[in-house]
Every structure is written in structure tokens, then in C-alpha cells.
Amino acid sequence: MMNLAPELDALHRRVAAVMRQRVAPRAAEIDSTGDYPEDLYELFRTEGLLALSLPENLGGSGLGVRGLTVATEEAAKHSAAAGVMLLLSRLPVAPLLAGGTDEQLQRWAVPLGRGERRGAFAMSEPQAGSDVLGLTACAEPDGNGWRLTGTKSWISGAAEADWFVVVARVAGSGERRADAVRAFVVDADAAGLSLTQTHRRPGCRGVSLGDISLDGVAVSDDRRLPGITGVGHLLGGLATMRPVVSARGLGLAAAALMLAVERIEDRQVGGRPVAVQQGVQWQVAETAVQLESARLLTYRAAELIDAGSSGPRTAGQLAAAKLASSEIAVKAAALASQLHGAEACLAGHPAERLVRDARQLTIVEGTSEIQRNIIARAVLDRTLWWQTADLPVESESRA
Incomplete structure (x- = not known):
């Protein structure tokens, strides 16, 4: 790990030991069965890992997004499911x-951090994933509340959730209006809400991926998030998840690279270890450089968010x-597979x-293409820029 502040270093050492001793032995079984690991959820609850990124006034650790990033990277080294479980302590x-509001945070965030109730985030729809303005789920005013109607898809933790944050557009507002997007907290057992399907996915097994249907679900106005009054507010909040998602990629990439190195040190070809071949060494070196670069970007991102800098300029x-991080995860996994040959x-x-x-890391929480769009826009808008300010030129002293 890179140099960390003492409190984060202590967390890293503790979490690394927990993940190595308790999560690693369960990883293959979780992947094989696809069953939700309740024992790991209980472990994370007792270790206080579900409240890592919450503010201290909400029962959090005070270590912020950086703390959750550290824990998620270590979890993802051993089990993709464990990484997602920690991510779900922040995403909803x-x-x-x-x-x-403060009342809403006390009502839903605090019990989630304590491990008493689980949440999930429901935004995507069959025809609208990255295209938030294409959402068709509607929120229709109904007296002192709302009626929610529509379908939500690909929700991580849908089957385990006690409540959902549901994103919908105000009914009658017209299509593709950025200011018409709202967010509501809906209990999983609310009348009219049903879990319609859980998907069998090729990777990241152990945490459900499901769809829900909303059939005129009645929601009181105190369940509407008043600060979400458009796409900008919503996406700004979701951007704070980027370091945690990135940490999943870091952990997986590190695990893959270590697995590859162990293999090429042991495997003999022509009486010599594969590790002495220059072509293989260069692949390892390039992967290591990209992994370290991604780690620096990720922890800088976490620091920016903890400092309150998660707006358009960042x-x-x-x-x-x-x-x-997501791209190097794919590359490192492919390298590990290639170097293991047929057995992989x-x-x-x-x-x-x-x-x-x-593979799914390049799709979830904003595809790689969406990230490239954001980066390009930042460069073109000069918010990601390298021009130094004009400074007075001091005259040279000549001997």
C-alpha cells in the first residue's frame, strides 16, 4: 500500500488481516454457489466496516471515503462479493x-451503518442505464405524497435490501428534462413494490442483481429527498462513489498480478522459470505501473471527496x-489467465x-465510455488542465 495517515494505516492492517483470515477462505464457495454470505455481512457489522464512510454524527468512523476505499481494496483482493457488500454501505x-435531511439520514443511514437494515440504489431501467434523462419511471403528486410507477433494473443487493432509493421523473414534466428528476426512499415491503427477477450473472456472484416493479406505490413526501431536484444533484452525489468503485478494481488487479507472478516463478519452460523471460517481465512491469498509477488516482479522488470537492471541477x-482502475483490473486478470495457460x-x-x-467493472457505476466523456469534457472545459498561472519572471543575476 501507498503511504497512509496513521489512522488509515491502522485500519488497513486490521482489515487486511480480517479479509485474509475470514474472507479469502470463503471466496471460491461464494462464487460457486452464488449464495449471499450472511456470515461476512455479520463480520463486517461487528468490525464496524459498514459505517466507515459515514460522518461521525451518524455513527461513522470519521475516516470518510478514504477509509471505505482502503477496506474495499482489501476486500476485493479476495472476493468480489465482499467488495460489493462494502460498496453497498455507501451507494444507497x-x-x-x-x-x-438530517431526519432522513438518522432514519435510514444510521441503521444501515449499524448493520440493522440494508439499502439499495434503484436508478437504471431496461432502456435507460447511463442515459439518466431517458428514465420513464414516474412520480405523480398525490395529495401530500406521491405515486411511483415504473420498472427498475440491475439493482445490486435488490433481494437483500430493506429499502431502496428510487429515482423517477415528475409525471407530466415532459421527456428528458434534467430538472424533473427526483429521488425517494421506498421500503422493500411497500404495497405495489415487487422484486420481479433476480439475474444469474457470470461474475461478482454472491450479492443479488435484481429488478423491481413499482405499481402505483404510495410514498409520503417525507420520503422524498428534498435536495435532489435534478440530474445534476443526483449525479453529484453518485460521483462520490467513484473511489470506492475504483478500489474494487485496485484489489482485483493486485490479486491478479500477484497470482500471475507466483505462477511464472514456479512454472519451468526449458528448465528455466518463465519469470526470467524478458517479454513476460515487461508485461508484469507495465501492469504494475498502471496499477500503481490507478492507486494514486483513486486515493487522490478519495481525498478530494473527503475535502468536500466533488463538484464539476473535480x-x-x-x-x-x-x-x-477498472481497465487495469481487466488487463491484470487477462494477464493472470494467459500466464496460467490451459488450467485458467x-x-x-x-x-x-x-x-x-x-469485466463488469468497466460497465457498472458509469461505463468506461462515460468516464472518457467526462474526462474529455473536463479537459475541454479547462477544469482538468495543466497551464500554470502567469508568474513574473525574475531577472537573472549574472556573475
């Missing part, structure tokens, strides 16, 4: 932190972290699992 809370830097094609092999787990 992010809109609440961005646009909720969007490019946050996107760079997510892009770099066998179901259940660690390299085979890493390849499956890595």
Missing part, C-alpha cells in the same frame, strides 16, 4: 448525503480514477474467476 446512502479527476480455462480456477469478476 450517497443520495441521502447529497440531498437528504469530475474529471474522479472519472480518471474509475477508468484507470477451468471453471473455478482463481484466474478464471478474476476474469469474470473484472
Whole structure:
């Protein structure tokens, strides 16, 4: 790990030991069965890992997004499911932190951090993933509340959730209006809400991925997040997730690279270890450099968010972290698979699992293409820029 502040270093050492002793032995079984690991959830609850990124007044650790980033990277080294479980300690809370009231945070964020109730975030729809303005789920005013109607898809933790943050557009507002987007907290057992499907996915098994249907679900106005009054507010809150998603990529990439190195040190070709071949060494070196670069971007992004800098001026830097970490995860997993040869094609092999787990990282929480759009826009808008300010030129003294 890079140099960390003492309190983060202590967290890193503690979490690394927990993940190595308790999570690593369960990883293959979780991937094989796809069953939700309640024992790991209980472990994370007792270790206080579910409240890492919450403010101290909400029962958090005070270590912020950096703390959750550290823990998630270590979890993802051993189990993709464990990484997602930690991510879900922040994802449904992010809109609440961005646009909720103090009462709403006490009502939903605090129990989540304590491990008493679980949340999930429901925004995507069958025809609208990255295209938030294409959402069709409607929120219709109904007296002192609202009626929600529509379908939400690909929700991580849908089957385990006790409540959802549901994103919808105000009914009658017209299509593709950025200021018509709203967010509501809806209980999983609310009348009219049903879990319609859980998907079997190739990677990241162990945490459900599901769809829900909203059939005129009645929601009181105190469940609407008042600070979410448009797409900008919503996406600003979600951008605070970028370092945590990035940490999943870092952990997976590190696990893949270590697996590859162990293999080429042991494997003999022509009486010599594969590790002495220059071509292989260069692949290892390039992967290591990209991994370290992604790690620096990720922890800088976490520091920016903890410092309150998650607006448009930092969007490019946050996107760079997510892009770099997810892409290197795919590359490192592919390298580990290639260097293990035919055995990596066998179901259940660690390299085979890493390849499956890595691929979806370039899609979730903003695709790689979306991240490139954000980065390019930041450069063109000069918010990601390298021109120094004009400084007075001091005259040279000549001997």
C-alpha cells in the first residue's frame, strides 16, 4: 500500500488481516454457489466496516471515503462479493448525503451503518442505464405524497435490501428534462413494490442483481429527498462513489498480478522459470505501473471527496480514477489467465474467476465510455488542465 495517515494505516492492517483470515477462505464457495454470505455481512457489522464512510454524527468512523476505499481494496483482493457488500454501505446512502435531511439520514443511514437494515440504489431501467434523462419511471403528486410507477433494473443487493432509493421523473414534466428528476426512499415491503427477477450473472456472484416493479406505490413526501431536484444533484452525489468503485478494481488487479507472478516463478519452460523471460517481465512491469498509477488516482479522488470537492471541477479527476482502475483490473486478470495457460480455462480456477469478476467493472457505476466523456469534457472545459498561472519572471543575476 501507498503511504497512509496513521489512522488509515491502522485500519488497513486490521482489515487486511480480517479479509485474509475470514474472507479469502470463503471466496471460491461464494462464487460457486452464488449464495449471499450472511456470515461476512455479520463480520463486517461487528468490525464496524459498514459505517466507515459515514460522518461521525451518524455513527461513522470519521475516516470518510478514504477509509471505505482502503477496506474495499482489501476486500476485493479476495472476493468480489465482499467488495460489493462494502460498496453497498455507501451507494444507497450517497443520495441521502447529497440531498437528504438530517431526519432522513438518522432514519435510514444510521441503521444501515449499524448493520440493522440494508439499502439499495434503484436508478437504471431496461432502456435507460447511463442515459439518466431517458428514465420513464414516474412520480405523480398525490395529495401530500406521491405515486411511483415504473420498472427498475440491475439493482445490486435488490433481494437483500430493506429499502431502496428510487429515482423517477415528475409525471407530466415532459421527456428528458434534467430538472424533473427526483429521488425517494421506498421500503422493500411497500404495497405495489415487487422484486420481479433476480439475474444469474457470470461474475461478482454472491450479492443479488435484481429488478423491481413499482405499481402505483404510495410514498409520503417525507420520503422524498428534498435536495435532489435534478440530474445534476443526483449525479453529484453518485460521483462520490467513484473511489470506492475504483478500489474494487485496485484489489482485483493486485490479486491478479500477484497470482500471475507466483505462477511464472514456479512454472519451468526449458528448465528455466518463465519469470526470467524478458517479454513476460515487461508485461508484469507495465501492469504494475498502471496499477500503481490507478492507486494514486483513486486515493487522490478519495481525498478530494473527503475535502468536500466533488463538484464539476473535480469530475474529471474522479472519472480518471474509475477508468484507470477498472481497465487495469481487466488487463491484470487477462494477464493472470494467459500466464496460467490451459488450467485458467477451468471453471473455478482463481484466474478464471478474476476474469469474470473484472469485466463488469468497466460497465457498472458509469461505463468506461462515460468516464472518457467526462474526462474529455473536463479537459475541454479547462477544469482538468495543466497551464500554470502567469508568474513574473525574475531577472537573472549574472556573475
